[in-house]
Amino acid sequence: MSAxxxxxxxxxxxxxxxxxxxxxxxxxxLRERLDLTGTKxxxxxxxxxxxxxxxxxxxxNSCLMFAADCDGRELLTIEGLVASPVGEVLRxxxxxxxxxxxxxxxxxxxxxxxxxxxxxKGCERADLQRAIEGNLCRCTGYVKIIDSIAxxxxxxDTEQGA
Amino acid sequence: xxxxxxxVAPRSLDEAAELLRAGNVTLLAGGTDLMPQSRNGRTQLRxxxxxxxxxxxxxxxxxxxxxVRIGAxxxxxxxxxxxxxxxxxxxxxxxxxxxxSDQIRNAATIGGNICNASPAGDTLVPLLVLDAxxxxxSKSNGTLATRAVPIADFLLGPGQTARAATEILxxxxxALPPRHFISSFFKFGTRPALDISxxxxxxxxxxxGNALHDVRVAFGAVAPRPIRAPAAEAALEGKAxxxxxxxxxxxxxxxxxxxxxxxRASDWYRREMVRNMFTRVLAHxxxx
Ligand SMILES: Cc1cc2nc3c(=O)[nH]c(=O)nc-3n(C[C@H](O)[C@H](O)[C@H](O)COP(=O)(O)OP(=O)(O)OC[C@H]3O[C@@H](n4cnc5c(N)ncnc54)[C@H](O)[C@@H]3O)c2cc1C
Numbered sequence: 242m243s244a245x246x247x248x249x250x251x252x253x254x255x256x257x258x259x260x261x262x263x264x265x266x267x268x269x270x271l272r273e274r275l276d277l278t279g280t281k282x283x284x285x286x287x288x289x290x291x292x293x294x295x296x297x298x299x300x301x302n303s304c305l306m307f308a309a310d311c312d313g314r315e316l317l318t319i320e321g322l323v324a325s326p327v328g329e330v331l332r333x334x335x336x337x338x339x340x341x342x343x344x345x346x347x348x349x350x351x352x353x354x355x356x357x358x359x360x361x362k363g364c365e366r367a368d369l370q371r372a373i374e375g376n377l378c379r380c381t382g383y384v385k386i387i388d389s390i391a392x393x394x395x396x397x398d399t400e401q402g403a
Numbered sequence: 404x405x406x407x408x409x410x411v412a413p414r415s416l417d418e419a420a421e422l423l424r425a426g427n428v429t430l431l432a433g434g435t436d437l438m439p440q441s442r443n444g445r446t447q448l449r450x451x452x453x454x455x456x457x458x459x460x461x462x463x464x465x466x467x468x469x470x471v472r473i474g475a476x477x478x479x480x481x482x483x484x485x486x487x488x489x490x491x492x493x494x495x496x497x498x499x500x501x502x503x504s505d506q507i508r509n510a511a512t513i514g515g516n517i518c519n520a521s522p523a524g525d526t527l528v529p530l531l532v533l534d535a536x537x538x539x540x541s542k543s544n545g546t547l548a549t550r551a552v553p554i555a556d557f558l559l560g561p562g563q564t565a566r567a568a569t570e571i572l573x574x575x576x577x578a579l580p581p582r583h584f585i586s587s588f589f590k591f592g593t594r595p596a597l598d599i600s601x602x603x604x605x606x607x608x609x610x611x612g613n614a615l616h617d618v619r620v621a622f623g624a625v626a627p628r629p630i631r632a633p634a635a636e637a638a639l640e641g642k643a644x645x646x647x648x649x650x651x652x653x654x655x656x657x658x659x660x661x662x663x664x665x666x667r668a669s670d671w672y673r674r675e676m677v678r679n680m681f682t683r684v685l686a687h688x689x690x691x
Binding site: 244246263264266285286287288290293299300301302304305306307309310312313353356371372373374375376 | 407408409410412431433434435438439441442448452454456457480503504505506507509510595596597
């Protein structure tokens with residue numbers, strides 16, 4: 242029997258309060274307590290990146306994070322991302338370039354892509370490849386995913402410059 | 404599944420040390436080792452889970468009086484983004500650059516990497532060749548006190564360190580290397596990303612012309628803990644790097660390691676890789 246912890250944090254811009262078992266992962270909390278099932282469970286040990294979310298402005302594997310440790314933090318999940326301008330740029334680019342096949346890895350990859358765009362370290366393909374090393378895709382062979390992020394990177398640049 | 408009954412997140416080192424003194428606490432930093440280990444039963448979580456991420460004293464990289472101090476909570480990404488680390492502590496930067504994936508680097512801390520004490524822990528080999536000391540804070544006598552321990556004495560075996568249960572690793576301190584100092588780290592695995600080192604090689608030395616002085620060599624994943632290699636160091640000390648010297652040093656290294664066979668590689672393969680990769684690292688330094 243493990244005890245519960247009351248935590249508060251901002252989730253996709255909304256103040257959120259939840260009571261979680263002390264040993265629960267952030268991924269389990271999102272999917273099972275908060276019904277945000279866009280964040281995917283696959284390997285459960287940090288190898289595949291399907292559960293990528295952003296915490297205090299950096300991406301992490303939510304399966305490796307204790308839910309209790311979300312207390313006081315700022316979380317962004319795929320549900321929050323797609324409702325934002327950069328999410329729309331990425332969504333359009335992924336669709337246009339055919340970067341989605343089965344779609345299971347897509348939320349995690351889009352979360353990682355927004356991190357790359359926000360950190361803004363250039364749109365070089367080699368850098369983009371390294372940036373998504375922690376995301377596995379078993380369908381696409383990655384080429385179209387890199388195409389999409391590169392295109393979104395340029396679009397985001399143009400929009401910021403304008 | 405977990406025996407945790409309490410979660411605490413102190414805001415100061417003093418408060419954290421006090422909680423630790425009371426006992427029955429598991430320390431949580433990035434959680435990238437703790438979460439998988441608690442789920443597969445390798446680590447039994449104690450009743451109180453103490454997140455240290457709000458302790459400001461454990462953050463940041465600073466330079467003062469010829470020393471560099473790295474707070475225990477510094478993430479692998481923060482180290483990789485640091486100009487000081489990239490330009491002056493190259494071996495550590497290279498280890499951080501090839502560490503896991505971006506998501507793991509954003510969460511994983513250097514303090515966690517050290518306290519986890521894996522024979523393959525990637526920051527440990529650079530810290531060995533940079534002669535780093537770890538700083539341990541505790542309140543065992545009622546007041547906050549720290550002691551410094553050389554990293555080589557801190558690491559005792561797989562998952563085993565010289566840290567007492569009441570101590571927090573608060574930071575890492577090392578002398579800022581002098582001019583003409585080179586350091587280098589090379590990790591060998593089956594793929595570039597997200598791979599635990601099959602073997603790793605660290606080298607540091609002061610370079611004068613083609614000769615190396617104050618040579619330090621370390622290897623990871625070839626013994627129960629990352630180790631310095633005194634015979635290889637002696638074979639290189641003061642010598643100009645040529646093919647003959649490199650071959651003697653590589654043979655010395657192969658003779659002083661004691662790797663095991665496991666699911667990732669056989670001991671024979673690890674020996675071969677140490678000899679070849681160490682040769683490559685030395686040749687690279689010579690040709691640079
Ligand atoms: C998919 C994956 C890939 C990985 N790849 C690599 C890799 O390439 N190279 C590598 O070296 N490692 C790798 N790791 C292991 C892990 O990410 C690192 O060891 C990491 O640095 C641990 O840091 P953390 O902050 O997450 O530690 P935590 O999991 O929070 O803690 C680890 C241990 O240290 C203790 N601890 C933490 N901080 C302190 C402190 N300040 N004082 C006292 N005790 C403390 C904790 O109680 C716990 O026992 C990988 C892990 C995963 C899941």
